[in-house]
Structures are given as C-alpha cells and as structure tokens.
Amino acid sequence: MEWVSYVGFVAAFCTSMSFLPQAYKVIKTRDTRSISLVMYIVYVIGVSLWLIYGILTADIPLIVANFVTLLLAAFILFIKIKNRGTDKT
C-alpha cells in the first residue's frame, strides 16, 4: 500500500469513528436537543448511498467504513426521533 493510501485510510477511520463519542454521549445523557434531526436524516441517507456505491464498485474499505458509520449515525438518529416529543426540533 502506498503512503497516500494510508492518509485515506486514517481519514476514513476518523470520519467513521467520530460518531462513536456522539453515540456514547447520547446513551449517557439521552439528551439530543441541540442535535439536528435534518442533519442525521440527510447523513444516514448519504452514508447508505456511500455503502451502495462501495458495494457497486466492490470497494471493501468503503463498505466497511460506511457500514460502521451507518450503524452509529442511524443509532443517533433513532434516539433523536425517540426524543422528538421532548426535543424542540
């Protein structure tokens, strides 16, 4: 693997894993008030499309990274929707 690929690999790792502390915070506090519902709807659609793109182009790193991100982002979206009654957005 060329060193340039490592940059892409670390980039994918960061953008995927960044949702882990947010998911943890949501579990811990159950507070999603300042989180944007629209952001997570659009993000989940986007990551699903990235996953489909990865499958269509048989790109394993893309599939793995976006599968993990999808699980995390969809979980945050799920809690956000569950909280809709008490959240203002």
Add this chain to the structure above:
Amino acid sequence: MEWVSYVGFVAAFCTSMSFLPQAYKVIKTRDTRSISLVMYIVYVIGVSLWLIYGILTADIPLIVANFVTLLLAAFILFIKIKNRGTDKT
C-alpha cells in the same frame, strides 16, 4: 459519467451538506450541549485528512466535497469550544 458515479456524487453531496442544518441550528439556538466535542474534533481531523488525500490524488470532487464539509464542521466545533464554559462537555 457512469450512473454508478452519480450514486457516489449524491452520497458525497448528502454527507457534506448534512452539516448545513446542524450549523444553522447552532447559529439559531447557540445551543451545543448535546453535541459531542470529541466527535467534532475527530471529524474535523478526518475531513482535513480527506482533503489532503484529495489534493494528493488530484481528485477534484473529493477536494470540493471535503472543503465544504470542513468549513461547516469546523464552524460547529468553533461554537462548541466557545460554549465550553456553559456546556457540560
């Protein structure tokens, strides 16, 4: 452009643009309490690396998408850091 490329294009558009409603919500409410600081630190690092990766591989769509995402995510991170005194995380 092949139709598969359109899937990637729409995917990139969604994941980049998703941060726009979150940035808008942050501007409107100034509330960032339930937003994870660690998420945005890691995300901004990740998107910066994606941008570098795009530059190194001369991939214009990757550069454009990640430049926009970086601006939006860095803005949200900036407000989150500014709010640290009043936020719990």
